[in-house]
Amino acid sequence: MKRVGILTSGGDAPGMNACIRAAVRTSLANDVEILGIRRGYAGLIQGETMPMERKTVANIIQQGGTILGTARSEEFKTPEGRTLAIRNLQKEGLEGLILIGGDGTFRGGTLLSQECGVQVVGIPGTIDNDVYGTDYTIGFDTAVNCALKAIDRIRDTALSHDRLFFVEVMGRHTGFIALESGISGGAEELIIPEAPVTVASLCSRLERNFERGKKSAIVVVAESEQPGDSFRIAREVKEKTGIESRVCVLGHIQRGGSPTARDRVLATKLGMAAVQALLRGKGGCMIGEVNWQIAHTPLRDTWEKGKQPLSILMEMIKILSD
Numbered sequence: 001m002k003r004v005g006i007l008t009s010g011g012d013a014p015g016m017n018a019c020i021r022a023a024v025r026t027s028l029a030n031d032v033e034i035l036g037i038r039r040g041y042a043g044l045i046q047g048e049t050m051p052m053e054r055k056t057v058a059n060i061i062q063q064g065g066t067i068l069g070t071a072r073s074e075e076f077k078t079p080e081g082r083t084l085a086i087r088n089l090q091k092e093g094l095e096g097l098i099l100i101g102g103d104g105t106f107r108g109g110t111l112l113s114q115e116c117g118v119q120v121v122g123i124p125g126t127i128d129n130d131v132y133g134t135d136y137t138i139g140f141d142t143a144v145n146c147a148l149k150a151i152d153r154i155r156d157t158a159l160s161h162d163r164l165f166f167v168e169v170m171g172r173h174t175g176f177i178a179l180e181s182g183i184s185g186g187a188e189e190l191i192i193p194e195a196p197v198t199v200a201s202l203c204s205r206l207e208r209n210f211e212r213g214k215k216s217a218i219v220v221v222a223e224s225e226q227p228g229d230s231f232r233i234a235r236e237v238k239e240k241t242g243i244e245s246r247v248c249v250l251g252h253i254q255r256g257g258s259p260t261a262r263d264r265v266l267a268t269k270l271g272m273a274a275v276q277a278l279l280r281g282k283g284g285c286m287i288g289e290v291n292w293q294i295a296h297t298p299l300r301d302t303w304e305k306g307k308q309p310l311s312i313l314m315e316m317i318k319i320l321s322d
Contacts, residue, residue, distance in 0.1 A: 001119070001278055003033045005049070005089070008066040008257035009040030009073075009105040013125045013139025016066040017268035019100055021057040022271030023123075028054060030279060035092060039069045040101070041076035041108055047088040056123050061264055064142075064256045071100075076108055086116045093116060094232035096278040098271075102126035102137070103303035106286060110299045119283030121274045122299055125267075127255055129176040132305040133297030134288025138270065141262040143170065143254040145179045150250055151185035151218060158216040164206065164237075164245040168221045168230040175222040175256070179309050182220035183317055189219040190317050191233065194309055199236045207241055227251075269294070 008016050020036070027034040035279055036056070040047040050056075060067055075081035089097065096119040099109045106122045113120040124131040127143035147169045158165050169188075171177040175192025182190045188209060192195050206217060221230040227249070259267070266289060273287045273294045277303045285296045 001032060001095045001281075003035070003036050003093050004098065004275070004278060005035045005092065005094045006052070006068070006098040007037035007040050007100070008068050008070045008125065009099060009101035009108070010070060011102065011126060012065050012070055012255055013127050013137070014064045014142035014255070014257055015138040015263035016100055016263045017057075017060040017063045018259060019123055019125060019138055019267035019271040020052075020066070020068065021061055021128050022268040023098055023275050024052045024057045025054060026272045026275040027052075030275065032275070032279070035094065036068050040073060040105070041081075041085060042071040042073040043069070044085040044088055045073065045075055045081055047087075047091070047265055048220040049092060062258050064258055066100075072104070079247060082115060083113060085112070086118075089118050096121065096283065098123065098278070100125040100138070100275050102128065102131055106131070106299045107303045110284075110303075113284045113299065119278055120299065121277050121283055122286035122302065123270045123274050124286060124288055124302075127170060127177065128172050128174055130172065130174040130307055131286070131288070131302050132307045133286050133290070133295060133302050136266060138263055138267045139259070140176065141188055141256075141266075142244065142257060142260045143177055145260055146254045146257060147177055147181035148184050150248070151187065151220065152240060153182060154248055155185070155216075155218060158218060162215040163241055164217050164219070166219045166221055166230040166234050166245055166247045168223055168228070168247065168249040170250065170252075171222045171224075172219070173225055174307075176309060178222035179218045179313055179317065183313060185218065185220070187317075188214070188217040188218040191219065192222045192309075193224050195314060199233060199240065202233070203237055203240045206237070206243065210243070
């Protein structure tokens with residue numbers, strides 16, 4: 001294999017640049033030419049490529065976002081759009097393609113691997129950590145630490161004012177960020193899709209805690225399918241209990257910023273392993289990390305098989321928040 005491409009797709013995640021850097025330098029170290037594709041699948045359809053050299057990826061390991069840019073492409077979901085993308089792959093002479101993104105990216109990669117002869121390898125880059133086949137995704141650790149810093153600061157205010165706070169974190173349809181930031185931030189309650197909680201039971205537990213002498217509390221809420229839903233929950237809690245509260249929606253600040261050391265190391269490890277997989281002729285898979293070891297998962301499995309939070313973490317929050 002002498003010529004490969006690399007793109008980032010879907011939502012940006014801290015550590016994507018570190019991954020690009022590792023893939024580029026590993027390719028060049030093996031005498032493989034590598035092209036960057038701008039704006040994900042949208043750029044692949046338009047033929048927006050750029051040569052990647054060592055100097056191209058110098059001093060980017062600490063940068064958030066992605067130097068290649070990213071986008072969501074409805075056109076790529078159509079056979080006509082993918083035909084254009086495949087033509088550009090063939091025009092550039094690309095024998096392999098590295099995809100950094102989440103389940104939507106890998107759905108597209110699955111179709112590409114079926115419809116053309118290019119070897120496709122995915123790397124999980126999303127703050128949501130919702131991709132099957134890896135313990136952690138690139139960007140997740142940074143997002144959790146961002147949320148944790150906010151929770152720590154909000155707790156200072158909650159303690160000062162004897163206040164109930166609802167802190168809403170990102171995660172799309174999963175509660176991974178809420179779970180880990182909630183445990184590490186000492187949250188009194190968690191509301192995540194994987195363990196539904198009724199407002200009535202939430203009110204009951206909050207009232208019990210306040211009766212025991214607690215004067216403040218933090219409830220971490222996963223945004224789920226409806227960002228901003230924490231305002232509704234706070235309103236209903238007040239209606240049922242009379243307890244005043246404040247709501248803080250962290251939003252997209254969790255997606256930006258310099259990646260943590262853990263995300264940089266993970267991104268570097270997976271970027272190198274992706275190139276090595278292509279050199280061995282192993283395509284149609286995602287490179288992940290399971291029990292600290294490199295794992296190869298069929299692309300289709302990454303989005304067809306659901307990923308659930310560790311049961312031990314779910315049990316921890318039940319015990320420690322009581």
